[in-house]
Amino acid sequence: MKKRKLxxxxxxxxxxxxxxxxFLFFKLGRKVEVKEDSPNEETKTQEVVxxxxxxxxxxxxxxxxxxxxYLERYLSYSQDKDISASVAIRNVxxxxxxxxxxxxxxxxxxxxxLMLVNKYYYLTExxxxxxxxxxxxxxxxxxxxxxxxxxxxxxxEMSDAALLDNISIKNASGYxxxxxxxxxxxxxxxxxxxxxxxxxxxxPGYSEHQTGLVSDINIVDDSxxxxxxxxWLQENAYKYGFILRFPKDKEYITGYKYESWHYxxxxxxxAKQMHEEDLTLEEYYAYYVRNK
Numbered sequence: 001m002k003k004r005k006l007x008x009x010x011x012x013x014x015x016x017x018x019x020x021x022x023f024l025f026f027k028l029g030r031k032v033e034v035k036e037d038s039p040n041e042e043t044k045t046q047e048v049v050x051x052x053x054x055x056x057x058x059x060x061x062x063x064x065x066x067x068x069x070y071l072e073r074y075l076s077y078s079q080d081k082d083i084s085a086s087v088a089i090r091n092v093x094x095x096x097x098x099x100x101x102x103x104x105x106x107x108x109x110x111x112x113x114l115m116l117v118n119k120y121y122y123l124t125e126x127x128x129x130x131x132x133x134x135x136x137x138x139x140x141x142x143x144x145x146x147x148x149x150x151x152x153x154x155x156x157e158m159s160d161a162a163l164l165d166n167i168s169i170k171n172a173s174g175y176x177x178x179x180x181x182x183x184x185x186x187x188x189x190x191x192x193x194x195x196x197x198x199x200x201x202x203x204p205g206y207s208e209h210q211t212g213l214v215s216d217i218n219i220v221d222d223s224x225x226x227x228x229x230x231x232w233l234q235e236n237a238y239k240y241g242f243i244l245r246f247p248k249d250k251e252y253i254t255g256y257k258y259e260s261w262h263y264x265x266x267x268x269x270x271a272k273q274m275h276e277e278d279l280t281l282e283e284y285y286a287y288y289v290r291n292k
Contacts, residue, residue, distance in 0.1 A: 056075075056078065056085060057071070057075070059084075059085035060074055060085045060088065060089065062085070063085050063086055063089050065089050065090070065093060065283065065286075065287045066089055067089075067093065067286065067287065067291050069291075070089075070092055070093070073092045073097055074088045074089060074092050076097065077091065077092050077096070077097040090253070090283060091253075093282070093283055093286035093287060094253045094280070094282040094283055094286065095120045095282070095286075096252070096253070098120060100119035100120065100255060101119055101198075101203065101206070103120065104119075104120050104121065104122055105120070105121060105122075106121070106122060106123075106124065107121035107122060107123060109123070109127070111289055113150070113151070113213060113241075113265060113266050113267045113270070114266060114267070114270065114284075114285065114289050115211060115213075116281060116282065116285045116289075117202075117206060117207065117208045117210065117211055118206065118208075118254065118255055118281075118282065119202075119206055119255045121206075122205040122206050123178070123205050123206075123207075123210050123211070124205065125178045125204075125205060126178075127178070127210060128177065128210075129148045129175070129211070129212040131148050131149040131150075131212075132146040132147065132148060132149075132175055132212055133146065133147065133148075133149050133152045134146050135147065135152060135155070135156070135171050135174070138159075139155065139156050139159050139170055139171060140170055140171045140174075141170040141171065141172055141218070142171060142172040142173045142174075142216070143173070144171075144173040144174045144175060144176055144180075144209070145171065145174060146174050146175040146212065147171070147174045147175060147212055147213070147214075147215065147265075148175075148211075148212035148213055148265075150265070151212065151213050151215075151241075151265035154240045154241045154242070154265060154268070155171065155215055155240070155242070155265070157240055158236070158237065158239075158240035158242065161236065161240070162229070162232055162233075162236070165232060167228055167229050167232045168218070168229065169217055169218065169229055169232070169233070170217070170218060171215045171216070171217065172215075172216045172217060172218060172219070172220050172261070173209065173215070173216040173220065174209070174212070174214065174215050174216075175209060175210070175211075175212040175214075176207060176209035176210060177210065178204050178205060178210060179204075181202065181203075181204045181205075181207045181209070181210065182204045184201065185197065185201050185202065185203055185204060188200075188201045199256065199257050200256060200257050200259075202256075208245065208264060213264055213265045213266075214245070214262065214263070214264050214265070215242075215263050215265075216259075216261050216262055216263075217229065217233070217261050217262075217263055218261065219261060220261050221261070222260065224260045224261040225260035230260050230261075233263065237263060237271070238268075238271040238272055238274070238275040239268070239271075239272070240268065240271075241265050241266060241267045241268040241270075241271045242263040242264065242265055242266075242271060243263065243264055243266055243271050243274055243275070243281065244260070244262070244263060245259070245262045245263060245264040245281065246258055246259040246262055247280065250280050253280050253282050253283070254280055254281075254282065264281065266281065266284075270284070273288075
């Protein structure tokens with residue numbers, strides 16, 4: 001009798017043990033499944049904020065003009081340099097980690113008024129805008145009197161507005177063909193040498209004038225900065241879609257010396273934004289055009 005009772009107790013205990021195991025297995029299995037399929041907010045936060053991430057990487061990602069696809073370039077450029085995250089981003093976005101006139105690519109003309117032409121982006125020899133118009137004597141004083149239609153219309157509007165303030169604004173040099181630039185650049189090289197010429201003149205195919213969106217205004221030399229026309233443009237050019245293309249203290253970004261007379265049409269809204277954010281076309285293009 002005692003043996004039978006003992007067996008019953010053993011069987012009962014085994015049954016209870018198995019039941020508990022099955023119960024625990026079921027409950028734990030559900031928790032794992034829920035955690036894998038539907039991570040809670042705490043889990044998501046841990047995935048985004050990596051405590052092991054390099055502090056410099058974290059600083060880069062907090063910057064306004066950070067571009068995720070450029071992360072490796074930012075890090076490579078910053079190596080062995082004592083620079084901030086903002087400087088690394090500005091310089092790399094402006095392609096300063098690439099070699100001018102060597103690491104180049106054909107510019108994207110599909111973006112129209114926002115096409116970037118500089119020492120990294122070029123136009124082909126046969127590129128010529130199909131909507132060039134000629135500015136008449138009221139608005140032009142030089143030999144290169146053509147601009148693209150939209151740019152010309154805004155230029156004339158700007159010139160008329162300036163005249164109301166007794167300021168004369170005329171185009172001194174607008175569209176230039178590839179062939180024209182060949183002759184111009186070669187003359188500068190012959191006169192000053194290639195290294196010096198590259199600081200103020202574009203090589204053929206790399207000149208913004210070929211876009212038909214540029215105007216050298218009034219006087220094509222440093223004296224223009226001291227004129228009332230320059231001061232008026234500083235306050236008003238962006239309202240008509242024009243930007244000072246090669247500003248002072250940004251030579252290292254644009255690749256050209258400061259040119260107070262050289263204005264580029266980008267459109268009214270873009271010019272306003274660039275004015276407010278104090279951006280060169282290189283900086284704007286990287287973040288707002290190419291990054292999209």
